[in-house]
Amino acid sequence: xxxxxxxxxxQLYTTGFLQQFSDQLIQRYISLLAIAAGATVNQTGxxxxxxxxxxxxxxLPFGNIADHKGKxxxxxxxxxxxxxxxxxxxxxxxxxxxxTLVILASIATSMALPxxxxxxGDYTTNTKRGTIIAxxxxxxxxxxxxxxxxxFLISIRxxxxxxxxxxxxxxxxxxxxxxxxxxxALTLHEKPPTKTRERLNIPEILNDAPLKHFxxxxxxxxxxxxxxxxxxxxxxxQKLHLTVWQVALTSITNALVGAISxxxxxxxxxRVGRKQxxxxxxxxxxxxxxIYPIATNWTHIALVEAISGLGIASWLSxxxxxxxxxxxxxxxxxxxxxxxxxxxxxxxxxxxxxGFIVQNIxxxxxxxxxTGLIAAGILRLILGSTYMTIKETRPES
Numbered sequence: 001x002x003x004x005x006x007x008x009x010x011q012l013y014t015t016g017f018l019q020q021f022s023d024q025l026i027q028r029y030i031s032l033l034a035i036a037a038g039a040t041v042n043q044t045g046x047x048x049x050x051x052x053x054x055x056x057x058x059x060l061p062f063g064n065i066a067d068h069k070g071k072x073x074x075x076x077x078x079x080x081x082x083x084x085x086x087x088x089x090x091x092x093x094x095x096x097x098x099x100t101l102v103i104l105a106s107i108a109t110s111m112a113l114p115x116x117x118x119x120x121g122d123y124t125t126n127t128k129r130g131t132i133i134a135x136x137x138x139x140x141x142x143x144x145x146x147x148x149x150x151x152f153l154i155s156i157r158x159x160x161x162x163x164x165x166x167x168x169x170x171x172x173x174x175x176x177x178x179x180x181x182x183x184x185a186l187t188l189h190e191k192p193p194t195k196t197r198e199r200l201n202i203p204e205i206l207n208d209a210p211l212k213h214f215x216x217x218x219x220x221x222x223x224x225x226x227x228x229x230x231x232x233x234x235x236x237x238q239k240l241h242l243t244v245w246q247v248a249l250t251s252i253t254n255a256l257v258g259a260i261s262x263x264x265x266x267x268x269x270x271r272v273g274r275k276q277x278x279x280x281x282x283x284x285x286x287x288x289x290x291i292y293p294i295a296t297n298w299t300h301i302a303l304v305e306a307i308s309g310l311g312i313a314s315w316l317s318x319x320x321x322x323x324x325x326x327x328x329x330x331x332x333x334x335x336x337x338x339x340x341x342x343x344x345x346x347x348x349x350x351x352x353x354x355g356f357i358v359q360n361i362x363x364x365x366x367x368x369x370x371t372g373l374i375a376a377g378i379l380r381l382i383l384g385s386t387y388m389t390i391k392e393t394r395p396e397s
Contacts, residue, residue, distance in 0.1 A: 045355020056344025063337030134266025289377030
């Protein structure tokens, strides 16, 4: 017998919209802000690595709390603290201080993410899980699209050279959206948490063979993939000299494709299968690494961002659907958090490794950055194909 889902409502969609509005701005601009503040390749690599590690690794204890104490209040607290940390970024100058505050903001985000992802499971059934999650993600993607459109509109008339102050409106918008998402999250409904408090038992979780296999593939893929993370901003900032509005336009293509594709990703997950979509989502991400090095203007970046939009959107819906499929209801947030923790640790390793190799072994030149991107692209192609080895969890019709 299928569990009775909660009914989706405008509060759920609004919360997803606002969260993505905030997160998209930070994801797109925080590294560029750090570069404008004087960060080196090594520092940018550390920023990306530490931000991802902080946002993901701590999801394990927070996910455990969400499973047994409730998801909504943790979501509210995380989004509120994230907004406070982002505003504080505006009042510091050294790159090291910026990095520290961004890490604190990421820790706050780690409180919210497992709660949100698990909460989506309360609104789904086994047979329609992919479709419902994709619908919510589709609206969330519109938040990212709105964020980039807003960034474009407020910066299009700025003809001066891009400086750190160019990013001040972006940070304010991100903080405001995060705070608003906390307010709307207060109105959300959730299924009652498990009353019995269980300690986080990682060895017990890893005894789940499908989860362990998925985590291993994700960990290895992410190390290879994230070698490229500190390198993308330098193509945009140092080779192409993209302005704030040009970055916004490239991001708009990413968000637009992501939002539109969710209409097809959900039904594909439910009709074709989870592992096919997961594999596609990982292999497609090689395009950014292979096209960025040969890009000569911002329109090339916009094109590859459109392709990446499909990959990211597919991953977001497929990962949540697959993990919720294999997780006991009482441990959904914990299972989802374990996946994000694997991504966080692997990104920390890969991003630092990429920054170190490019700057200290290859010399830190533009050619070295382009070589690093091509290597990461090849790894994404090879490692992404390994997702075809996971066990299919799509229910039979």
